[in-house]
Amino acid sequence: xxxxxxxxxxxxxxxxxxxxxxxxxxxxxxxxxxxxxxxxxxxxxxxxxxxxxxxxxxxxxxxxxxxxxxxxxxxxxxxxxxxxxxxxxxxxxxxxxxxxxxxxxxxxxxxxxxxxxxxxxxxxxxxxxxxxxxxxxxxxxxxxxxxxxxxxx
Amino acid sequence: xxxxxxxxxxxxxxxxxxxxxxxxxxxxxxxxxxxxxxxxxxxxxxxxxxxxxxxxxxxxxxxxxxxxxxxxxxxxxxxxxxxxxxxxxxxxxxxxxxxxxxxxxxxxxxxxxxxx
Numbered sequence: 001x002x003x004x005x006x007x008x009x010x011x012x013x014x015x016x017x018x019x020x021x022x023x024x025x026x027x028x029x030x031x032x033x034x035x036x037x038x039x040x041x042x043x044x045x046x047x048x049x050x051x052x053x054x055x056x057x058x059x060x061x062x063x064x065x066x067x068x069x070x071x072x073x074x075x076x077x078x079x080x081x082x083x084x085x086x087x088x089x090x091x092x093x094x095x096x097x098x099x100x101x102x103x104x105x106x107x108x109x110x111x112x113x114x115x116x117x118x119x120x121x122x123x124x125x126x127x128x129x130x131x132x133x134x135x136x137x138x139x140x141x142x143x144x145x146x147x148x149x150x151x152x153x
Numbered sequence: 154x155x156x157x158x159x160x161x162x163x164x165x166x167x168x169x170x171x172x173x174x175x176x177x178x179x180x181x182x183x184x185x186x187x188x189x190x191x192x193x194x195x196x197x198x199x200x201x202x203x204x205x206x207x208x209x210x211x212x213x214x215x216x217x218x219x220x221x222x223x224x225x226x227x228x229x230x231x232x233x234x235x236x237x238x239x240x241x242x243x244x245x246x247x248x249x250x251x252x253x254x255x256x257x258x259x260x261x262x263x264x265x266x267x268x269x
């Protein structure tokens with residue numbers, strides 16, 4: 001991923017940043033160790049269980065979240081980059097009740113040591129790897145911004 | 154909790170991933186409605202190729218067509234970009250809440266630091 005993608009927030013890229021009061025190493029573990037991940041992955045009231053968490057490039061991951069009403073929904077993907085304790089990148093999609101994966105995106109998490117803990121940057125790019133990312137490079141963000149503005153009139 | 158997206162989203166993203174189709178969409182958003190000939194005019198590609206692009210946009214639910222006598226017109230559908238926008242806001246809600254929980258978990262596991 002190029003640096004400008006990391007830095008930019010646009011209509012097409014979700015970017016969130018947090019200062020977390022924990023050093024990068026243990027924080028990284030909260031993402032790749034099943035027993036740690038289930039502590040925070042699922043929304044309030046839901047119970048997360050890890051079906052797969054093979055934290056290495058090309059390794060698969062899948063987490064099921066069970067709602068209080070018994071319904072469940074899963075997220076899954078493939079790890080692209082596992083570079084402890086600096087960077088984690090994986091594909092991401094919600095699955096429907098039949099286990100069919102929805103639109104796939106790529107999530108990148110950057111861990112930077114900072115005073116008081118770790119500066120965590122989470123970037124979710126909306127495009128899967130079916131050629132769409134090429135479209136993302138040139139002017140896509142700008143044109144989508146214009147589109148959204150025009151559509152909102 | 155975010156729910157799985159409607160299948161339509163994939164079609165919308167795929168349709169908008171092509172630069173020519175994005176230009177067509179921008180022109181339609183700016184102009185309202187255009188004849189197929191007017192859509193094709195600024196592009197140095199065949200009318201046939203434009204037709205194929207319009208088909209993709211129509212199948213994705215982004216545009217609609219209207220025929221008036223021998224003229225064919227296209228315009229954006231009013232709800233064209235809604236799936237994209239609602240999908241993004243669901244993702245944002247999910248990750249914002251997940252990072253809240255991550256922060257809480259981290260704080261619980263970290264012994265209080267001494268200011269040095």
